[in-house]
Amino acid sequence: MTLLEVAGVSKTFPGVRALDDVSFALQPGEVHALVGENGAGKSTLIKVLTGVYQPDDGAVRYRGEPVSFGTPLDAQRAGISTIYQEVNLVPLMSVARNLFLGREPRNALGLVDERRMNREAADVLTRYGVRTDVRRQLGTLALGAQQMVALARAVMVDAKVVIMDEPTSSLEPREVETLFGVIRDLHAQGIGIVYVSHRLDELYQICDRVTILRDGRVVHTGPLEELERIRLVSLMLGRDMAEVRREGVTGFTGEHEVQGAQPVLRAAGLRNRHKLHGVDLAVRPGEVVGLGGLLGAGRSETLKAIGGALPLDEGTVEVAGAPLRRRTSVGAVKAGIALLPEDRKAEGIVPSLSVRENIALAVLPRLSRLGLVSEKKIDTIVERFMTRLRIKASSPHQRVGDLSGGNQQKVLLARLLATAPKVLLLDEPTRGIDVGAKAEVQALVDELAAEGLGVVLVSSDAEELIEGADRVVVLRDGVVVGTLDGADVSTEGLLRTIAAASSAAASAATQEEAS
C-alpha cells in the first residue's frame, strides 16, 4: 500500500505556478529523494503534503485514505513528521522546550514536568552529538546544532512518514553521518522518508527512489540506482547530457593566481569573550582562503568579527594596508569588505522588499546624487547581476520573501558584488543552492578572485573547501590550529589537522582535569 500520495496537485502563487499537476507516491520503508533546481517546487510540494498550504487542485492520500490537512498540526497528529527547509524552531525558548513543544512530559497534576523534560532532552540530544545545557536559549546555538535539534524533534515521535527538506545544508560531515544513521534506522523500521538535498553524493548514499521536479512539474520518477548522475543533473536542469558533461559538476577550476604580495585583508589577534581567542588571518588579492573546522569552531564568528558585525575585545583588521577605525558593519562595507551571512533568513534578505531593492540596498550611496537615487543606474546594476547570477524571479519587482531559497541566496550575492568589494567573506555561500547554481557560484568565486578580490570561504562541504581554496586555515574553539598549503590542501590533510587538534585539546583538557 502506498503510504503517502499526491495526484494531480497544482498550486499557484501570485505570478508563479509553483506546482503544476504533480503526482508523487511514497512507499513504506523507502527513502525517496525529491530533487530539482532552486525554485522547482520541492518545498512547496512538502508544504502541500503537510497542510501548510492548501492545493488549488488535486488530491492528497495518506495510507489509502483521501486527506486534507488544515494545519501542520493535523499532519503531525496523523504521523507525518517534517523538518522544514529553514530551521523552524523558537530561538527565545530553551533547547528542551523546543524539543518537546506540544508533547511535554506531564506529572500527575497535568503540569509540565520540567525536570524530566530537561533530563530526557539532554539524553536525546547527546545521542545526536549535541552536548549543551538544554536550558539554554536555542538561539544561542550554532545553526548546525539547531538543525540537529530540529532533527531530533522530528524523529522523536512515532511517525509513519518523515519529511526532510534539506536537513544537511548546515551540517558537518560528522553530523551528516549521524543523520544517515538515523535515516537507516527509520528505514529499517519501515518508515517512509522524503529526502530533499542538493548534495548529490548524499542522495546516492541513502536514497532508493527519486522524483525530479522542474518548473513545478514532475519530469522523472523511478529507482535512483538506475539513474546515472549526469543524467539526473541533466533532467534537473533541463539541459543536454553532453552539455552538462562538458561543464562538469563543480565550478572551481583550481589554483588562483595570487596578485601582489601585500595582503588585501589582514586580521590579527581577534578576540571575543567565549568565542574567539586570538585569530590571525591574511588574504592576498586573488587568493581564496578557506576556513576549516568543526561546527562551533568559530568560523562564522571570525567572519562576523572581520565584517564588523561582532564586537571585539581585541584585535585589528586592515584592508589594503589601511586599518579599519570604525568597527561596525557600516565601516566595514565602506572599507570594501562584503559579508555573506550564514543565516540568510535572519540576517540576509529583507523579505518585504523586491529583488531590485534588495540588490541595490548596499550600494545606494553610489547610485545616488545628493541623496536622490537614480532609478536608471539601479536598473542597470540589477539587470546585470540578475543575468550574471541567473536569478529566477517573475520580475525584478517580486518580493524576495517569495523566492525559493536558492534564489534568495543569489540575490544576496548580487547585493555583495554590487558594492564592488575588495574582500569577500562568504559564509556557506552554496548552502541550499542547486547543482547548477552551485557551479555558477563557484565559478563566480574563481572569477572574482581572478579579478583581484581577496576571498575568505567558509563551507561545511569539505569538497568545496578543498577545491575552491588555495589555502585552508583550520580553526578549533576560536583559535587557529593549523594551515594547509599547496599539496596539503586535501580532504585527508584537513581531517588530519582537525583530528590532531582534537586530540591535543583533549589531552590538554585531561591534564587540566588531573591537576
Place this chain on the structure above:
Amino acid sequence: MTDVAVRTPAQRVRAWLPAYGVYVAIVVLLLFNIAFTENFLAWSNLRIQLIQVAPVVIVALGMALVIGTEGIDLSVGSVMALAAAFIPLYLGYGVVAAILVALIAGVAVGAVNGLLVARVGLQPIVATLALLVAGRGLALVVSDSQLREIRNPGLVELGSGSLFGLPYLVWIALALVLTVAFVVRRTVFGRRLLAIGGNRPAAELAGVPVGRVLVTVYVVSGTLAAVAGVLAVARIQASDASAVGVLIELSAITAVVVGGTPLSGGRVRVWGTVAGALLMQLVVATMIKHDLPSSTAEMVQAVIILVAVYAARERRSR
C-alpha cells in the same frame, strides 16, 4: 514556474482591493453624504473638512515613516502640546522665532525618542510612551498650565487665511505630503528606512547606518508633530497645552494602518495614509452632522475601522 497572467475577475478584485480599499470606502461615504447630508457639497463645508484633517495628516506622515521602520511614536500628541506651549513664550521675538523654537522642541523630543530606540535599544512603544507622559507634563510646566490666547496677526492669518482659495493649513499639509512621498520613493533615506523595517539585522549587515536613519526618522516625526502643534495654535488662536493633540497618536496610527501601511514595517503608503486620515475625518464629520450620540458614533467608528483594515489587510497564500 510558468507565469500565469490570466486571473479571474474575483482574483483581480482581491489583488486590487488591499491597495485601493480605502479609496472605495471614501467614495462610498462621500456618496452617502451627498445624498443625505445637508449642504455637504458646499465648498465651505469641504474646506472645513480639509482644515480639520490637515493636522492629523501631518502627524500621520511622520507616524507612517516611523511605522515603516517597524516602530511607533506615541509621543506625537505631547510634542504638539510642547510646541504649542512654547509659542506664546517667544512670540515677543516675532512669529518666526516662536515657530522656530516650537519646531526645535519637536526636533529635541524626536531626537530623544530616536536615541532611546536606536542607541539604547528600547522598544519604540515604551520609549515613546515615556515621552507621551513626560512630554505632556513638560508642556504644562512650560506653559504654567495656562491657556493663552494668541492675537498675533501673523499666526492668526496662518490659521485662518487662504491662498488661491485653499487655506494655508491645507497648502502646508499638501506640501509636506508631497515631500514625504518624494522622500520615501526617491531618496536613499527612504529606501534605507524600508530596509530597516523589513529586516533590521540584514540592513545593518548591508552597511545601512541603522542608528542614524532611525534617529532621523524619529526626529522627522517629532518635527512634523511640532508643525501640527503650531498649526493647531494658529487655528484655535490659543495655546492650550493641556488639550492640544490629546489622543492624536491613535488617530494618526489609525490613518496610517487604514491606509494600508502594515504595522510590521518594511512598507510605507504615503497617499494611503492621506486617504486613511480623510476617511476617518469623513466618518467623524458624518456622525457629527447627523447628530449621533457619542455611544453610537464610537461603535460605528469601530466597525468602519475594522472593515477598512480588513479590506486592506495583507493576504497570505495558504
Place this chain on the structure above:
Amino acid sequence: KEEESPGAGAAPSAGAGQVVQSGAPDGPTCSLDQMGYTKIDLKTAKVGFSQSEKEANPFRIAETQSIKDEAAKQGITQLTLTNANSQFTKQISDVEQMIDSGVQLLVVAPLNSDGWDSVFAKAKAKKVPIITIDRKINATPCTDYLTFIGSDFEEQGKRAADKMAEALGNKGSVAILLGSPGNNVTTLRTKGFKDQIAKIAPDVKIVFEQTGQFSREEGQKVSEQMLQANPDIAGIYAENDEMALGAVTALKGAGKSAGDVKIVSIDGTRGAVQGIVDGWLHSVIESNPRFGPLAFETATKFFNGEPVAQDIIISDREYTEANAKTDVANAY
C-alpha cells in the same frame, strides 16, 4: 517679553468670594455631636485637599488657589494637596492615602458623584470629616460626609435656558455643546437646560447636541461641522466657557459677525466675560470656584460645635451685556 495676555486667571482669589444662597437656618444641619467626631484645632490640624482635574483651566486653577490661599490665611501649615489628573480611581486612592497618613479634615473636589463607598468607610472609621466642594456626592450628608458646598448645576442649566429663550425671543433652533460624556456636570447642565426650554420656550428647538469635551479645540471643531450642517442655527448653548470661545472662533471662520448667533455659556472666566464685552457671547452664568473661605469657615464652625448646613448652595452671578464691562475684572 510676553506679548499676549494670559487668557485667564492671574489673580484668582482677588475676585468676588462666594455668597451662600440657601440652606442656612431652615434646612437640615449637622454638628460635631451628631457625627460623633472630636473637636480639633484647625490651625494645627493636618488638612488634605483632593483636586480632581489638572489645574489647567481657569476654574480648577482658581479653585485650588483659593483653597491654598485661605489655608495660609488661617495659619494652617499642614496642607496636603493631591491631584487625580482626571483619573477617578487615582482620586479614590489619593484620598484613602491621605486618610491613612492621618489627615483630620478632608476637602474634596470629586471627579464623580458616585463610587465613594470605600472612602467613606475608611473616613468614618478614622472619624475624618469630609467637605465636598463644587460637585455633590450621592450619599448621606452628616453620615458619609459632612456637607456639600457648591453650585446647583441643574439650576445653572435652567438659568442658561432662561437667557437663551430671552435672547432668541422664544423661538429658533439651538445647538448644545455638551461637556465630557458621563460627567455629572454635563448631565445636570444638560438636564436643567432642556427641561427649562421645554417649559418656557417650546418653540426653541434643540437640533444638535455633540460633545466638545469641555475644551476649546473640540468646541471649535464640532461647531464648525455644526454650522455647515445647520446654517440657520440661532443659538449655541455651551456647557462651559472654553467651548463657547471655541464656537466663537468657528463662527468667525464661517464669516459670521458678532451677535449673529447667540451664545450662552456657563463658568464666568475672564475670557468669556470679555467675549460679552466684544459682543460675541450673549451671557454667561457664573460658577464660582473660590471655595476656600467658605470651606474653612464651615470647618471652623463645625469643629467649634456649631451646627452647619448639610447643603450649602452658593449663589452664582450672571454676566450680561449690562454688567460685563464693569465686572470683567472680577471674573476668574
Place this chain on the structure above:
Amino acid sequence: MTQDVTVPPIAPPPESALRDERRADRLDRIVGTVQRQGALAVLVLVAAIGFAAFPNFRSLANAETILISAAPLALIALGMTFVIITGGIDLSVGSLYVLGGVVAAYASQWGVLAAFLAPLLLCGAFGVVNGVLVAYTRMAPFIVTLAALLGARGLMRALSNEGSETYLVRSEAFRAFGSGEFLGLAYPVWLALALFAGGAVLLGRTRFGASVYAIGGSEDAARLMGVAVRRTQVNVYVLSGLLAGLAGAVNAARLGSGVTVIGVGVELDAIAAVVIGGTLLTGGAGTVAGTIAGVLLLGVIQNLINQVGSVNISWQQVISGAFLAVVVVVQTYLTRLRRIQ
C-alpha cells in the same frame, strides 16, 4: 514515545569546552535572574527609600491602600502579559474595564453571582471577537483591539444613557466583596494573588503556556511545529477580556457603583507595568512575577509622589515619564549584558 534509534558514536566535544560553557551559563543565569527580577529589585529599592524618608509610608494601612488600589490594574496587566508574550497587544482592556464595572453594578440587582458573571460573559465575548479577528484574519492586534476599545466604550455609553447614569450596586454580598477583608487583606487583593499564582502556573507549567511563548517567539515556526496557533491566540485575548471584565467588577464592588468616567488610558498603564516587569513587547519572553512587580512599582511611585505632598501635577507627569524610561533603560542594559554572553 521516543523511538529507539541507534546513533553512531561520535566524539563528544571536549570537557574543557563544556566546562567553559557551563561557567558562562551560570553567569548567564544570574544576570538573567537579575534581569527578570529587575522590576522587583527596583521595587525593593524604591520601597526602601520610601521607608526611610516618609513615616506615613511605613504604616500597614498605607501598604493596604497600595495593594487594594493596585488590584484592578494587576488583573488587567495579568491578561495583558499573556497577550504581549504571544507578540500581540490588547488596547481594549481600558474600555472593557469600565464596561465590566457598569454591567456588574447593573447586574448586581440579581445577586452577587450575576454581578460577576455578566461582566465576564460580555467582556469575554469581546475577547472572542478580538481573538478571532487577530487569529483568523491576520489583522494587526493593535488595530483590532483599538476598534474594540471604541466599540466597548460606545456600548458602555449606550448602556448608561451616554454615561450619565451610574448604576449603584444593589447586592450587599457583592458590596461586601469589595470592602471586606480576610486575614488583614482585602478580598480583591486575595483574588489578584490567587489569579497571579494561577497565571504563573498556566504560563510556566502547562502546554498552553508553552504555546504562548512559542507563538511570541516565532509564529511561523510555532505553526510548523504543530502549535495550535489560532486557538491559542483566541484564548489569550479571551483571557485578557475576562480579566479586564473581572477587574471592572472588582472595582465596582469596591466603589459601590458602576462609574462610567474611569478607564481612559488604563491600557497604557497595563502595558507599562508589563514591560517594566521584563516582558518583551516583541513577544516570546516574560513572566507573570515580573508583571506583578511592575504593577506594584507604578503604585508605589504614585504613593511616594503623594507622600512628598504638593508636587505640581505637571511635574508629577514629567517624573513618572522619566522614571518609566529609566527603569526600561536599566532593564534593556541588563538584557544586553546577557545577550553578549
